[in-house]
Amino acid sequence: MYQPSESSSTSASVDLTALAQNVAHVRRLAPRADVLAVVKANAYGHGAVEITRALQQLAVHRFGVATVDEGVELRRSGIQDAIVVLGATMPAQFPDLVAHWLTPVLYRTDLVSAFAAAVETDTAPYPIHIKVETGMGRLGVEPRELPELISRSELRGPLRLEGLMTHLADADNQDAGQTEEQLARFQLVLNQLQERRLAIPLIHVANSAGIIKYPTSLHSLVRPGIMLYGYHTLSNDTQAPELQPILTWKTTIAHVHTISRGSSVSYNRTFIASRPTRVAVLPVGYADGYNRLLSNRGQVLIGGQRVPVIGRVCMDMTMVDVTDVHGVQVGNEAILIGQQETERITAADLAAWQQTIPYEILCAIGSRVPRRYRPLISPADTAAQTN
Ligand SMILES: Cc1ncc(COP(=O)(O)O)c(C=O)c1O
Known part of the structure; x- marks a missing residue:
């Protein structure tokens, strides 16, 4: 099977302690x-x-x-x-x-x-x-x-x-x-x-x-x-436990450039800049499971801010508009699913943008994306760490 390398610029990290908390909710509800x-x-x-x-x-x-x-x-x-x-x-x-x-x-x-x-x-x-x-x-x-x-x-x-x-x-x-x-x-x-x-x-x-x-x-x-895995698809008014999404999906900005007003981004020119625009290029695309339906619709987190996907999502790359984020540089982290500072994007958000369910978003994250694991910390260990 294809094995992505440790140095891959796109990765998913899975928090096994959050998994434990979700298991505890199952046990509480079905004792x-x-x-x-x-x-x-x-x-x-x-x-x-x-x-x-x-x-x-x-x-x-x-x-x-x-x-x-x-x-x-x-x-x-x-x-x-x-x-x-x-x-x-x-x-x-x-x-x-x-x-x-x-x-x-x-x-x-x-x-x-x-x-x-x-x-x-x-x-x-x-x-x-x-x-x-x-x-x-x-x-x-x-x-x-x-x-x-x-x-x-x-x-x-x-x-x-x-x-x-x-x-x-x-x-x-x-x-x-x-x-x-x-x-x-x-x-x-x-x-x-x-x-x-x-x-x-x-x-x-x-x-x-x-x-x-x-x-x-x-x-x-x-x-x-x-x-x-931290999600449900019940309506908001249902009494549901506070589940914790256990997966964070991130990538690294590969390139940043400025385009002039009237210039276009990506295939078929579906995005035309209405102002001089700073474009960050992310090395992730629909072959990684970042769906093409997110073209001109999705958002990612950079510098603690939500920024929009512009133009078509390509097989291996996605462009975002970072004009309004100060000091964006090559090598900065971009969060596709997860939290950055106070902002958060979940698989449920991606699902809403793509008119599907979080299940499909999570299952679609491709084999090119290495999964890394944050180990299980038992409640006793957590208490010891905070003391
Ligand atoms: C037979 C069966 N049981 C349980 C599940 C788990 O469902 P859920 O992910 O909604 O908890 C599935 C998932 O589709 C299933 O097919």
């Missing part, structure tokens, strides 16, 4: 649930292996990935805890999945026998989770299929039904209608299981929005993703 941390998509862009290791230190021992390959990456880095593959897995991938002791989420009835066939008897009983479709319209067995499914002999043979789950489609919406319907449908399923006296150790529904807003979505396991 009786175990935590399955969602570290798919390279831990939402933060670095799956490093985030998983930090979470292990925080006593999190279950992880969710989207693909078998993501699970294998964690196994190859020595992570031995439970890893659940939350996404779609095809029978052709089952041997690989079993070879790395990953836990599948089976979402169609035929997959149960196909998976049982892939499990060696000496690895049995092999844990599986089953996903129930309650309104996401994506993956999952229908509730009416469940009675037959759970009576299958494979679940007493090579397989062990460790988990039952569903996924909420709309928990971050102000309107609770869809979520309440989904929770009611899932509760009916749980009631049926109880009537049959079938005990499944891990029942899980809640994503971040569920954890924050729906106590009735909390069961024996919760699946936080975005809130671990």
Whole structure:
């Protein structure tokens, strides 16, 4: 895999102590649930292996990935805890999945026998989770299929039904209608299981929005993703914890020059200077995940001030107008996501400028951008440092 160098002028730093604070919010909101941390998509862009290791230190021992390959990456880095593959897995991938002791989420009835066939008897009983479709319209067995499914002999043979789950489609919406319907449908399923006296150790529904807003979505396991990384997409009037964005994305000014009134910046001349303009050139572009939709729309922090992106974002470079910032020089730091003095730009700001969600902003930060980690400082260490 491509490895960016330590000297790279653009980098992302990830604060693992802030991660710990976000984990504490999950535990406070769901005190009786175990935590399955969602570290798919390279831990939402933060670095799956490093985030998983930090979470292990925080006593999190279950992880969710989207693909078998993501699970294998964690196994190859020595992570031995439970890893659940939350996404779609095809029978052709089952041997690989079993070879790395990953836990599948089976979402169609035929997959149960196909998976049982892939499990060696000496690895049995092999844990599986089953996903129930309650309104996401994506993956999952229908509730009416469940009675037959759970009576299958494979679940007493090579397989062990460790988990039952569903996924909420709309928990971050102000309107609770869809979520309440989904929770009611899932509760009916749980009631049926109880009537049959079938005990499944891990029942899980809640994503971040569920954890924050729906106590009735909390069961024996919760699946936080975005809130671990310091964000949620609930409306401002929701009672939500003070999450801390854990990632700062910065770059270094590569060049500064002045253009005259009427001159243009970048491809297709979409920015024409209306005054003599100091232009700072940043060595970051859409190939790094700084989206082209930020052209003439985004802002970055330089010298503690917000400055606008001017002209088109290029593949490897972005220009900003620093006319109003005193003394800007080559080598100065520019913050794309993070805090500088009293100003702050978050992934939620970038998401608003690009009409998307913070998830996509974080996941899109490219492989050219090295991730650096600020280590975990325990509360005791923090107290010692401030004394
Ligand atoms: C099945 C499943 N569970 C949990 C999550 C975590 O969701 P969030 O990041 O909103 O907490 C995801 C993420 O999309 C998911 O696909």
